[in-house]
Amino acid sequence: MITFEEAYKKVIHYRRNYGTETVGLLEATGRVLALDIKADRDFPPFDRSTKDGIAIAVEALDGEKNQLRIEGVLPAGNPRAELSDKNNCMEIMTGAVVPKGADTVVMYEDINIANGLATINQNPTRGQNIHVRGSDVNQGATVLYQDTKISGAEIGILAAVGVTQVVVKKLPSITLISTGNELVEVEETPLPHQIRKSNMQSLYAALREEGIVAQQVHLNDQSEDVREGLQKALQESDVLLLSGGVSKGKFDFIPLAMEELGVKKIFHKVLQRPGKPFWFGVHKATSTLIFSFPGNPVSTFANYHVYFKDWLKKSLGLPILGFDVILTESILANGTLTLFLGVKTFMEAGKLRASLVTENGSGDLMSLAKSDGFIRLAPRDTPYAIGEAVPFVPARNLIY
Ligand SMILES: Nc1nc2c(c(=O)[nH]1)N[C@H]1C(S)=C(S)[C@@H](COP(=O)(O)OP(=O)(O)OC[C@H]3O[C@@H](n4cnc5c(N)ncnc54)[C@H](O)[C@@H]3O)O[C@H]1N2
Numbered sequence: 001m002i003t004f005e006e007a008y009k010k011v012i013h014y015r016r017n018y019g020t021e022t023v024g025l026l027e028a029t030g031r032v033l034a035l036d037i038k039a040d041r042d043f044p045p046f047d048r049s050t051k052d053g054i055a056i057a058v059e060a061l062d063g064e065k066n067q068l069r070i071e072g073v074l075p076a077g078n079p080r081a082e083l084s085d086k087n088n089c090m091e092i093m094t095g096a097v098v099p100k101g102a103d104t105v106v107m108y109e110d111i112n113i114a115n116g117l118a119t120i121n122q123n124p125t126r127g128q129n130i131h132v133r134g135s136d137v138n139q140g141a142t143v144l145y146q147d148t149k150i151s152g153a154e155i156g157i158l159a160a161v162g163v164t165q166v167v168v169k170k171l172p173s174i175t176l177i178s179t180g181n182e183l184v185e186v187e188e189t190p191l192p193h194q195i196r197k198s199n200m201q202s203l204y205a206a207l208r209e210e211g212i213v214a215q216q217v218h219l220n221d222q223s224e225d226v227r228e229g230l231q232k233a234l235q236e237s238d239v240l241l242l243s244g245g246v247s248k249g250k251f252d253f254i255p256l257a258m259e260e261l262g263v264k265k266i267f268h269k270v271l272q273r274p275g276k277p278f279w280f281g282v283h284k285a286t287s288t289l290i291f292s293f294p295g296n297p298v299s300t301f302a303n304y305h306v307y308f309k310d311w312l313k314k315s316l317g318l319p320i321l322g323f324d325v326i327l328t329e330s331i332l333a334n335g336t337l338t339l340f341l342g343v344k345t346f347m348e349a350g351k352l353r354a355s356l357v358t359e360n361g362s363g364d365l366m367s368l369a370k371s372d373g374f375i376r377l378a379p380r381d382t383p384y385a386i387g388e389a390v391p392f393v394p395a396r397n398l399i400y
């Protein structure tokens with residue numbers, strides 16, 4: 001059996017590059033940029049008034065003069081105008097182009113207007129209230145970098161520089177496979193010895209958060225069904241995520257079926273809890289990767305977040321930002337296994353702290369709703385102490 005560190009390293013080693021594709025601007029939300037994006041013009045593209053008021057040439061106020069004749073009104077959206085006389089001014093709206101000959105904008109609150117004359121009550125500073133052309137970025141400058149995850153801010157920038165079609169990293173195609181004769185569909189009423197499928201619904205939803213719409217297949221615990229179903233999925237998908245059928249049970253056909261189909265086992269069983277029977281392999285003919293998670297709901301869910309999510313980030317060129325949380329209670333370590341324990345997190349004195357959620361073993365699906373993620377406790381002989389910082393694997397967005 002291999003350690004968590006060895007297993008994690010092997011999974012990350014199999015990161016993949018699925019190439020790029022082009023999607024419409026709004027469909028790019030949540031995707032990863034595959035190219036740098038450059039400004040197609042200066043930003044702002046013209047000297048832009050940041051206030052409603054008057055545009056003046058500040059030199060007109062030399063000496064005692066504080067009254068200027070108003071030549072006209074400039075709304076946003078008008079082409080650039082020109083002051084015909086530097087001793088005059090023009091009314092100007094926020095977002096309008098500062099006219100030629102003017103260098104300063106005085107807002108309405110600092111002037112009085114009567115009989116076509118503006119009287120300025122406060123001495124302005126040259127250049128005030130003007131957002132100067134190119135002061136944000138110049139034409140040709142890089143405004144977004146490759147490998148950036150696209151959120152609302154990036155969509156706005158892409159729109160501003162006129163990108164209607166965005167080149168993004170392609171996402172892997174994924175099939176979710178559940179196994180087990182005890183499982184029935186969600187809409188069915190289970191018999192006393194049956195349970196409803198839930199692991200794959202949970203992973204389906206988690207993948208949707210990554211922008212991936214997975215296929216779903218169920219295989220019964222008959223070795224022929226398992227082999228046929230796997231064969232088809234291996235041909236159709238970049239990645240298979242399985243749950244169940246990988247421990248020592250008499251009906252745990254997955255490892256054998258994989259071998260028969262030419263899938264190379266990279267490892268089976270990791271010194272960890274939950275998720276010890278985790279099986280990981282690669283199909284030699286198609287390069288399809290297989291993450292075969294143990295069926296207990298907490299095991300599947302924890303393994304997905306610990307291994308698959310980092311594999312996906314690496315494959316898309318995104319950084320893996322590990323962070324620690326502070327323990328609020330002492331916890332017994334295991335001498336040989338890496339433990340993943342569900343915790344609730346909260347901020348206190350500027351630090352993210354974690355308290356254990358009560359969990360009734362790795363079959364306790366209900367405990368998942370109570371936790372924000374999992375702390376990772378490396379094997380050791382001494383307990384983990386209150387106040388110790390330990391690595392945290394989030395399973396939900398902590399900041400909204
Ligand atoms: N003799 C041994 N027995 C077990 C070992 C072991 O090392 N030796 N490992 C235990 C551990 S740890 C786990 S975890 C489980 C994993 O077993 P499998 O991956 O073979 O999973 P199944 O037996 O098929 O199912 C386990 C459990 O999970 C439920 N399940 C499965 N799929 C779903 C699903 N899609 N939705 C909801 N629930 C699901 C299933 O009904 C079982 O209750 O093995 C231990 N045994």
Ligand code: MOO
Nearest residue numbers: 274275276299362
């Ligand atoms: O993955 Mo198993 O949870 O260690 O029961």
